[in-house]
Amino acid sequence: MKSKGKAMKVIRLGMTVAAVSLLAVATGSISTAATHSSQTVTISVASLIPGSTKAATQQFNNQVAEFEKANPSIKVKPVEYQWTGPTFAAKLAAGTLPTVFEVPFTDARALGDNGQLADLTAEAKALPYFSKYNKAVIAEGTDSKGQIVALPKGAYAQALHYNRKLFTQAGLDPNKPPTTWAQVEADAKQIAQKTGQAGYAEMGKDDNTAGWILTTLVYALGGRMETGTGTNATATLDNPQTVTALNMLKKMRWTDNSMGSNFDYGWSDINQAFAAGQVGMYVSGSDVYTNLVQASNINPSIYGLAPIPLAKNKNAGVLGGGTLAAVRPDANAATRAAAMKWIDFFYEQPLINKAQAIRNAKTLVASKQPVGVPALPVFDKAQYDLANTWIKPYINVPLGQMKPFTTGIFSQTLVPEPEASTQSIYHSLDAVVEAVLTDQNTDIASMLKSANSAAQSAIKQGT
């Protein structure tokens, strides 16, 4: 998911590799405890994104079968699902979301306040591990009245993904990814000149992704997109770091000519292009590898993962976010209970229950799905490290090639996404990024000024 969020309030994280993304398998204390009614409940659940491989789909179906076996009174119907800014609202309005679906950190609170997510407070508090959740993460799924409306699926930090093969071809050391933005520029230029591929590419689509990545760059330089909270927040899209970031893009695009020739990548498109070997480096969530395998059939040997280079600025930080699982507001008590069991089984148990984590890792490995993709903890750090030791024998992702990230993220400051009107802020920035990448003479200052006023009015209206 292209999920974002004001994750774990500025915490220092020491973190290692984790098996978060798809992991699941349960029973344990919760699922055996509850209902033994003869009434069959059917729930639909978000499965994989459209266009996933047969193997990934098969693996998901195996998990469903396992869940149904443990819960004979529940029928699970998998529904393919992908959260994107422009398509979510139509599904929400149409009432066609599955019973259990996923939303990014940025949206759960507002959706909860609008009455568009089921209140899961009682069920969530009954979870035996509820107290272990990272408080900042659970806050992402809590609405303004204090009701819990969503539970964490996973958290990520933004990262730099790079193609080791292109690095080698360009005469760069694939074990030494860039650690400053100046190096990113230089490496991108070298890759573009030596290989003819895009040295550095960036999402530039009108679906909030362009703004999301620009915000990541600005954070890394020490800037922020807003100050204050709620409808009283002040938009600061035109801060000096945004100007610096855009000028850097402008230089790479127009002077160095190192960004290739396609600038309208969305989240999936850029993954596809990267897997096809057309992109040297790009920024996306640290857990993207799962999708690169499931939808793009990436050759693991080309993959490299590094932390986002941070500027020497005390505010510089890495943008982090995450995904939450939520339930439709019209679910009745029985359905809600069944949905919670699925959330427990599919999203939470693999992170907290040793037996389930191992079983889950085994089924993933059996169908060649990734185990061990780097993410961030949704419980505490100790639990996270512990879970990683459980699944260690099954990890099948190229951990060695992810080492720059898994060691580097230790020392980085994690900064949550803009809190008020996140998606609207991103959307206002989309056009600015597109303009810089598609018109050499873009007036950055004036574009930023109008983006800032658009964002400010969205904040005021709470949209």
Place this chain on the structure above:
Amino acid sequence: MIAFSFRRRIVRSGGEAQGLVSPADWRRPRVKWGLGFAQTLLLVWLVVIGLGPILWLAKSAITPTQDTITHPMAFFPHGFAWSNVTQAWTDVDVGRYFWNTIVIAIGSWLSQILVATTAGFALSVLRPKYAKVITGLLLTTLFVPAVVLLVPLYVEIVHPPLVHHSFIDSYWAIWLPAGASAFNVVLITRFFDNLPREIFEAARIDGCGPFRLFVSIVLPMSRPILGVVSVFALLASWKDFLWPLLVLTDPNKQPLSVRLPTIQSQTELGVFLAAMFISCLVPIVGFLIFQRSFLRGGGLGGAIKG
């Protein structure tokens, strides 16, 4: 006079009528060579733009993805990739979406034919007093662009009044609104208006009720216009994108037009091109078989003056 114009045009195109360029003109070398050259040039141009893209798609459907990306205009530099086609069929499941497309088209067609013929019959043959009012209401809808209906129709499908059951993800959400085509009703009413009324009167005197009149006399006589309406209906359904995108969110029910863009960015280029090629095959083959009705339907605009 639509009925007559058909006949007249058929006679014309079969006969040796003289056109813009007279036999005398043809004998002048400048006309002969100039026009001949223009026609040949046009033919080449039509082949390039009409067939070119399809042939490229056919070639790329069986070319390895990397070759298509790096040398899009080369002919199989590294052999074939038949796996694209099999993958498009099994993984992308093109067959299923094709079937959905056809089901949607047939349902929309039926609904349009039913509404248009019954209404046309009532307005033109039975002619109740209030026909004028209804025709007026029908004609006003012709001036309302489709976009105006988009949001309220969507809301209505999601929260229908009276029936408290969402029609989202049901084909009825496409079939039923498709029937509301004032254009079809007008076209058919016009056609019925021009059928000889003496036949109806004679049938009525023989004790033929309105239902028999409709089924045994009027419908059989209206085959030409039904053909034209059918072509319009099928083409329109084939082309529709935005409406099915909004009301069919269940991937198992979507037509090709909705499914293809959804999976594009997650599907390997070669496989995706193969899927697109398969999607083109049926309409093109159908067009080649039913060329005459297509082109006659499309050229109906020319019949207005007749």
Place this chain on the structure above:
Amino acid sequence: MSTIDPVAAPVEKAQHAQMSKARAEAPRLRARRTPVTWARNGGLSTLLFLLPMLVIFGAFSWYPIVRTVIMSLQDTNLVQPATWVGFANFSQVIHDPQFPIAVKNTAEFALLALVFGYPIPLVAAVVMSEVRKRRGLYSALAYVPVVIPPVVAVLLWKTFYDASPTGVFNTILGWVGLGPYPWLQSQQTALPSLVLESTWANAGGTVIIYLAALTGVNHELYEAAAVDGAGLWHKVWHVTLPQLRGVLLVTMILQIIGTAQVFLEPYLFTSGGPANATLTVLLLIYNYAFGNSLGGNYGDATALSLMLAGFLAVFSLVYLRATRSWSSG
């Protein structure tokens, strides 16, 4: 959704005019007005025949039209109850900085579509109408792009427009030393690229209309002109074009009405980008209604739809007048 079919619509317009005439001349059955005699005289079965149309149009055409007007004056997200806001939605739309951009782009699209798509089919049709052998082949070739599903056409052209030097169009143009061009990746060329595809996809239909219209040109006029010693150009200019005047006007207005509602191309090619360079009015309506992940703004969407409809109604009226004077003349 019923859309105005640019191919189909010319006929129907001409027909209303004549239909009312035919109706007036027709004899009417007179019946005494009691419910029983009404039913006995077939009033009931008439109603029965009208029923499908009344139900379908009532539910999916007349009711939604009224509903649009109501929604444009309300604030609603379908979850909380709607509130009346007067013309606030309209003023919000007008003050949206994206509104003038969308209007400008739509106008530019319509204009470019006329420049690209208007003269070429006419010239092609005139040349084709004089083809003596295999005329069917010509029209079939011209019509092939029309039968390709539009979504496939757009996605295929998106591949053609790949901006890298190894893109399809850039490779072909490279053979003659041109390019590479950015196509969809530049604010200057994105919109014309969309128009180019749209012209390719639709020109065949227009050619067929013109071809049919050309067969309807009164042949005696040609013969008379020939007797007067008129040359080929003279005949084209003084006979063919004036005779096609009506069809030309109608296709032009229909094309404007169609392009004013263009959605597929900007949505699938560029989602309105880069930097709003291809944001059209209909795409803006779609974004208002469905583009925000926190819920739709149906008020603004319906307000803008009504504004567009009002604008198009002007064209429709011109169109009606044109077809009327032309079909009676």
